[in-house]
Amino acid sequence: MKTALVTGASRGIGAAIARDLSRDHHVIVGATSQAGAEAIVDTLADASCFVVDLNDPAALAAATKDIEQLDVLVHSAGVAPLARVENATRQQWLDAFELNVFAVAELTQLLLPALRAAKGTVVSINSGSGYHSGAGSAIYSGTKFALRALTDALREEELGRIRVSSIHPGRVDTDMQRQLQSSMGNSDYDGSLYLRPESVAAAVRLAVDASDDASVQELSIRPSGLERN
Numbered sequence: 381m382k383t384a385l386v387t388g389a390s391r392g393i394g395a396a397i398a399r400d401l402s403r404d405h406h407v408i409v410g411a412t413s414q415a416g417a418e419a420i421v422d423t424l425a426d427a428s429c430f431v432v433d434l435n436d437p438a439a440l441a442a443a444t445k446d447i448e449q450l451d452v453l454v455h456s457a458g459v460a461p462l463a464r465v466e467n468a469t470r471q472q473w474l475d476a477f478e479l480n481v482f483a484v485a486e487l488t489q490l491l492l493p494a495l496r497a498a499k500g501t502v503v504s505i506n507s508g509s510g511y512h513s514g515a516g517s518a519i520y521s522g523t524k525f526a527l528r529a530l531t532d533a534l535r536e537e538e539l540g541r542i543r544v545s546s547i548h549p550g551r552v553d554t555d556m557q558r559q560l561q562s563s564m565g566n567s568d569y570d571g572s573l574y575l576r577p578e579s580v581a582a583a584v585r586l587a588v589d590a591s592d593d594a595s596v597q598e599l600s601i602r603p604s605g606l607e608r609n
């Protein structure tokens with residue numbers, strides 16, 4: 381049985397990816413709390429918990445030390461602060477870069493031997509915001525631009541050893557999107573306008589199932605009914 385580790389798998393996109401990959405993988409479910417991880421693990425046929433604050437390097441090292449072989453690593457955990465440059469705080473910049481970029485680099489580095497051993501696939505859940513920025517998006521887009529730089533470099537460095545995919549969803553109906561819409565003053569949230577997490581999981585599946593001769597390097601997936609997303 382192949383093994384996949386999915387960060388941010390307690391909710392939203394990560395949970396949908398964990399469910400989908402569990403059809404043919406042992407899934408290691410990442411979350412910040414035991415209860416959050418178990419709520420998903422208990423619904424899957426073959427899964428285990430990976431309870432760690434990704435911003436804690438010592439905890440990360442301890443949590444990964446026994447993983448010797450890993451077929452799939454999906455980075456889905458993330459935060460999306462909404463702040464204009466004029467009032468963004470230094471702490472908001474630091475917190476977002478720590479989780480969306482530094483933790484991705486660190487976790488990948490720790491698991492490279494296990495991924496190489498399996499000729500594995502790394503999948504980063506980036507965003508449309510990894511390609512463009514706009515009002516209120518300096519921090520979030522900044523982290524996703526940086527994540528794209530990290531992913532592009534890793535892909536070249538690991539050529540022939542592991543495959544590296546960057547998935548760029550538009551707006552997805554999750555807690556993160558609900559919070560963003562509420563911060564923007566949108567009180568008429570209609571999740572049906574946005575992508576379903578399962579649709580993003582299907583894009584990840586395409587990358588994971590690509591034949592050995594192929595690597596899905598970048599994939600954009602947008603809500604079919606929204607003009608700007």
Ligand SMILES: NC(=O)c1ccc[n+]([C@@H]2O[C@H](COP(=O)([O-])OP(=O)(O)OC[C@H]3O[C@@H](n4cnc5c(N)ncnc54)[C@H](OP(=O)(O)O)[C@@H]3O)[C@@H](O)[C@H]2O)c1
Pocket residue numbers: 387388389390391392393394410411412413416432433434435455456457458459460479505506507508548549550551552553554555556557
């Ligand atoms: N939603 C969208 O519209 C959208 C669009 C494009 C891209 N994305 C990207 O997709 C990814 C997933 O987003 P989502 O909408 O599924 O988010 P979400 O529903 O807010 O879920 C966030 C996940 O990240 C985990 N997490 C947060 N802080 C963490 C930390 N310090 N250590 C470990 N895990 C942590 C959470 O775990 P707990 O439950 O334990 O807190 C949760 O599982 C993100 O990278 C996001 O940028 C989202």
